[in-house]
Amino acid sequence: MKMNGARILLECLKKEGVDTVFGYPGGTVINIYNELFSFKDIHHILPRHEQAGTHAADGYARATGKVGVAIATSGPGATNTVTGIATAYMDSIPMVIITGQVSTALIGNDAFQEVDIIGITRSCTKHNFLVRDVKDLALIMKKAFYIASTGRPGPVLVDLPKDVQIAETEFVYPDTVEMRSYKPTVTGHPRQVEKAVDMLLESHRPVIYVGGGVILANASDELTGLSRKLSVPVTTTLMGLGSFPGNDPLSLGMLGMHGSYCANMAMTNSDLIIAVGARFDDRVTGKIATFAPGAKIIHIDVDPTSIKKNVRVDLPIVGDVKDVLAKMIKLADKHKDKADGFKAALTPWHEDIAGWKDKHPLGYKQSSTIIKPQFVIQKLRELSDDDVIVATDVGQHQMWTAQFFQFNKPRTLLSSGGLGTMGYGLPAAMGAQAAFPERQVISICGDGGVQMNIQEIATLVQNRLPVKIVILNNNFLGMVRQWQELFFDKRYSQTCMELPIDFVKLAEAYGAKGFSTSKPGEVETVIKQAFKEKGPVIMEFKIAREEKVLPMVPAGASLNEMVLNA
Amino acid sequence: MLHTVSVLVENEFGVLSRVASLFSGRGFNIDSLTVAPTNEEGLSRMTIVTRGDEQILEQITKQLNKLIDVLKVIDFSDGSAIEREMILVKVTAEDENRAEVLRIVDIFRAKIIDVTPKSYTIEATGSPAKIDAILELLRPLGLKELVRTGAVAIGRGAKGWKG
Numbered sequence: 001m002k003m004n005g006a007r008i009l010l011e012c013l014k015k016e017g018v019d020t021v022f023g024y025p026g027g028t029v030i031n032i033y034n035e036l037f038s039f040k041d042i043h044h045i046l047p048r049h050e051q052a053g054t055h056a057a058d059g060y061a062r063a064t065g066k067v068g069v070a071i072a073t074s075g076p077g078a079t080n081t082v083t084g085i086a087t088a089y090m091d092s093i094p095m096v097i098i099t100g101q102v103s104t105a106l107i108g109n110d111a112f113q114e115v116d117i118i119g120i121t122r123s124c125t126k127h128n129f130l131v132r133d134v135k136d137l138a139l140i141m142k143k144a145f146y147i148a149s150t151g152r153p154g155p156v157l158v159d160l161p162k163d164v165q166i167a168e169t170e171f172v173y174p175d176t177v178e179m180r181s182y183k184p185t186v187t188g189h190p191r192q193v194e195k196a197v198d199m200l201l202e203s204h205r206p207v208i209y210v211g212g213g214v215i216l217a218n219a220s221d222e223l224t225g226l227s228r229k230l231s232v233p234v235t236t237t238l239m240g241l242g243s244f245p246g247n248d249p250l251s252l253g254m255l256g257m258h259g260s261y262c263a264n265m266a267m268t269n270s271d272l273i274i275a276v277g278a279r280f281d282d283r284v285t286g287k288i289a290t291f292a293p294g295a296k297i298i299h300i301d302v303d304p305t306s307i308k309k310n311v312r313v314d315l316p317i318v319g320d321v322k323d324v325l326a327k328m329i330k331l332a333d334k335h336k337d338k339a340d341g342f343k344a345a346l347t348p349w350h351e352d353i354a355g356w357k358d359k360h361p362l363g364y365k366q367s368s369t370i371i372k373p374q375f376v377i378q379k380l381r382e383l384s385d386d387d388v389i390v391a392t393d394v395g396q397h398q399m400w401t402a403q404f405f406q407f408n409k410p411r412t413l414l415s416s417g418g419l420g421t422m423g424y425g426l427p428a429a430m431g432a433q434a435a436f437p438e439r440q441v442i443s444i445c446g447d448g449g450v451q452m453n454i455q456e457i458a459t460l461v462q463n464r465l466p467v468k469i470v471i472l473n474n475n476f477l478g479m480v481r482q483w484q485e486l487f488f489d490k491r492y493s494q495t496c497m498e499l500p501i502d503f504v505k506l507a508e509a510y511g512a513k514g515f516s517t518s519k520p521g522e523v524e525t526v527i528k529q530a531f532k533e534k535g536p537v538i539m540e541f542k543i544a545r546e547e548k549v550l551p552m553v554p555a556g557a558s559l560n561e562m563v564l565n566a
Numbered sequence: 567m568l569h570t571v572s573v574l575v576e577n578e579f580g581v582l583s584r585v586a587s588l589f590s591g592r593g594f595n596i597d598s599l600t601v602a603p604t605n606e607e608g609l610s611r612m613t614i615v616t617r618g619d620e621q622i623l624e625q626i627t628k629q630l631n632k633l634i635d636v637l638k639v640i641d642f643s644d645g646s647a648i649e650r651e652m653i654l655v656k657v658t659a660e661d662e663n664r665a666e667v668l669r670i671v672d673i674f675r676a677k678i679i680d681v682t683p684k685s686y687t688i689e690a691t692g693s694p695a696k697i698d699a700i701l702e703l704l705r706p707l708g709l710k711e712l713v714r715t716g717a718v719a720i721g722r723g724a725k726g727w728k729g
Binding site for chain 2: 119305
């Protein structure tokens with residue numbers, strides 16, 4: 001059947017199983033919105049800013065594992081998506097972003113609302129396409145979803161000129177797509193996997209170091225299986241939280257700059273690190289020269305560029321981590337006797353780890369007069385549902401959440417790890433809530449980041465998305481303030497947000513509910529009340545203003561040089 | 567260390583800028599880059615001369631392979647490829663210099679492709695080392711203008727890139 005490009009686009013989305021899109025209309029996408037008006041199979045959510053729409057699509061993708069979809073118009077609409085795209089790119093989140101473009105005849109003429117979004121997003125997308133002929137549209141959409149969701153996932157942008165949306169052609173959606181230049185390696189090399197198991201069974205102080213790749217590959221069961229079978233302790237990055245149950249005795253918690261003492265000591269003293277879907281980011285390794293000096297490193301990743309980028313690797317395995325971990329479990333079963341001996345010999349290592357856990361557990365000084373942020377996070381965990389989804393913003397509250405909100409299931413923490421995007425938390429929670437209307441979704445923010453996309457409360461109210469927004473308010477840009485305190489002689493340059501904002505009235509202005517307290521004794525009551533509300537809620541906790549995130553590995557220091565109390 | 571890499575790419579819109587921005591975005595060096603279509607429909611070949619230690623070269627190869635439009639990356643280790651480049655060079659040639667230029671052109675099996683009473687324009691091809699050598703000899707005579715293609719490279723032996 002002949003259709004115009006705008007309609008073909010929607011049909012393609014439907015074929016890809018897309019049920020929800022986040023988009024903002026404008027001059028060069030008006031034809032798409034005209035088709036959408038009578039297209040019943042796609043639920044469209046209108047954010048109040050294109051950046052928020054893109055973060056919402058990202059949150060939707062992280063919570064579901066499906067490809068998130070965002071739409072924006074050309075020019076400013078397109079440039080507003082860039083932060084959202086870069087956020088998704090750094091954390092390998094599968095997304096398809098559709099931007100309108102001026103008509104092909106006008107491209108390059110500095111037309112109204114024209115911007116070279118292909119050029120702008122080239123370095124922060126996995127790939128991007130400019131559609132120049134409506135006949136190519138269906139195949140390009142097929143490729144866009146295929147590229148976004150396979151190999152190491154990532155955002156793909158499709159730039160769609162207005163005349164292509166209007167032009168008509170026969171709609172045929174390809175069932176499969178084959179690209180000779182894009183064939184990600186998914187199966188780990190069997191000989192390498194065998195070597196990995198041999199190395200593991202010969203080690204005495206092994207650690208499994210897990211990143212977001214395990215969550216992206218839906219490999220939590222395999223990871224947990226391997227760790228438990230051989231009693232190998234697991235530490236995760238911020239992105240890896242939830243891939244391994246935080247309440248498992250083998251969990252060391254998060255490692256790195258604000259990781260646990262025991263995780264960082266275990267890494268430093270290990271003789272074998274198995275890195276799974278992680279990329280040895282500088283926030284994780286500390287000073288590279290002194291990183292895990294006695295450890296051999298096995299690196300399992302679907303993206304070969306991650307391997308040997310920052311650290312030396314003794315055994316690289318390129319492949320889907322789910323596949324590789326499953327094979328390792330099989331091999332461990334095959335060498336059962338050796339595996340039993342290995343397990344028995346780990347006792348001293350487990351004792352060392354237990355010693356580190358006891359020596360410096362994560363903690364904070366409780367107060368009866370002022371709210372400690374860590375206490376709020378612990379109460380939130382205690383009072384929330386088992387399958388709660390938490391989206392954080394970026395900064396101190398993000399680290400406190402990572403440290404004190406125990407994540408036991410994958411896809412329950414949504415956080416901008418790689419790019420560290422302030423303003424992410426509220427719209428990401430919105431995306432997750434749109435995907436799971438029945439589940440409890442909490443957005444934990446600071447007073448800085450929440451104001452970067454605060455307008456989305458309107459979207460929550462309009463779409464009946466009952467996100468519970470927690471604001472840990474210290475009237476500071478807390479993380480930068482912490483650095484200024486520790487490393488810049490307390491010169492609090494431009495980090496003080498002096499103006500007290502009435503977040504309760506703000507919530508009410510949007511038609512949401514607001515609660516606020518500065519008393520530790522009221523924290524539990526406020527959370528309980530908020531959780532009872534049917535609609536979106538702001539909970540403001542006025543917290544200890546100069547509370548720090550500890551422990552901390554100062555930037556450029558070694559992992560075992562942690563500041564424990566300051 | 568200089569290093570030559572051949573990159574087979576889908577002849578898609580913007581592919582050159584994808585490769586170029588990969589190099590600039592990640593701080594890799596490009597000494598020269600040439601690109602043109604191959605005998606195969608829809609496929610272009612780039613020859614990139616770059617520099618860096620082993621770890622950087624490994625990243626360059628991997629990052630190039632990661633680009634969606636890149637079909638194959640061939641990393642030519644020492645001696646495994648034949649390299650050629652071409653120059654067009656305009657040299658001052660007056661009085662006794664005219665004969666000297668001709669002698670150099672003859673020795674390097676180059677060609678004079680344009681003549682005026684005051685200049686010769688020369689076409690020369692050869693390995694990058696040979697090109698460097700002829701330029702070194704011509705330079706003292708007065709180079710007015712130089713155009714250099716950058717290297718192209720092809721693997722030695724009977725096999726094509728597909729093996």
